[in-house]
Amino acid sequence: MSAISELLNILNKEFNVNTISSSYSILLDITNWISNILATFGFERSTTPGRLGWAEDIDVLLPTIKKAVRYRDAVRTKAISKSPVETLDTLTWDLDTLKTHDVALSPYVAGIQNFTTSISRLVESKASFPEILTECDRFRDETMLELGVSVSDTDFGAATIRFADAARLIAERDQKRASDSELAQNKAAEKLKRQEEEKRRAEEKLLRGKVAPSEMFRTKEYSQWDDQVLHSLVKLCSDCKGVPTHDAEGAEITKGKRKKLIKDRDGQKKLHEAYLNWMASQGQ
DSSP, rough: HHHHHHHHHHHHOOOOOOGGTTTTHHHHHHHHHHHHHHHTTOOOOOOSSOOOOOOOOOGGGGHHHHHHHHHHHHHHHHHHOOOGGGGGGGHHHHHHHHHOTTTTTTHHHHHHHHHHHHHHHHHHTTOOHHHHHHHHHHHHIIIIIIEEOOOEETTTTTOOEEEHHHOOOOHHHHHHHHHHHHHHHHHHHHHHHHHHHHHHHHHHHHHHHTTTTTTTOSSSSSEGGGSOOOOSSSSOOTTTTEEEEEESOBOOHHHHHHHHHHHHHHHHHHHOOOOOOOHTTTTO
């Protein structure tokens, strides 16, 4: 039994339902080997063709469930590729006419027929592909899962089918949904936080333009500005009004620093224009 347990642990690590096509034959061989070993201890193997595992009352319905899942596979593949689904609707006939007198099996039949009816209705109403995919997900995650049938989609289009305890499947689904919901909420919160930060920065930048460029350097750091000196003494650009010419001690500003002050003033001019346009848009 320890060897079987170790083998199952390896399978759980290596086996990926999404890439089952590459390891399917190996999986079958190992499953059959384990089934043969456990059969010697009294476990009854399923004799239903295509069914791996132990015999269950639902085995009799496996061919029908498989047909329904394959129908879903076809619908889902068409919807994903955005191809017309109308051609598949004729496949619902065999599924729509299913009948059973077994009370235990009737929920499965009812679930399958509800699914085919929903698909037919969506096709007739020319529903969007996302709506069709949502119905495929509902059949997998609610109808079948709540009946103890785990349907797992694969990358090659044919979903796997596994019977399991319905209560456990529901608990796992609800836990995953809660986790996904929390993750979505966290992402939404992070997005909102980023938007608020971007808004704050934009407002800060806008408010920096509140001061007119002609006033931005009128501080105690300077004692004279270009609009206070004679044009014959200082060569002025056409709109350099407000650019300092002398520092607080009365020393003349160097050409290099003055060039930088003019550049800063030009930048403030653009910010001030943006601020004035925003004020005008606000009716102020």
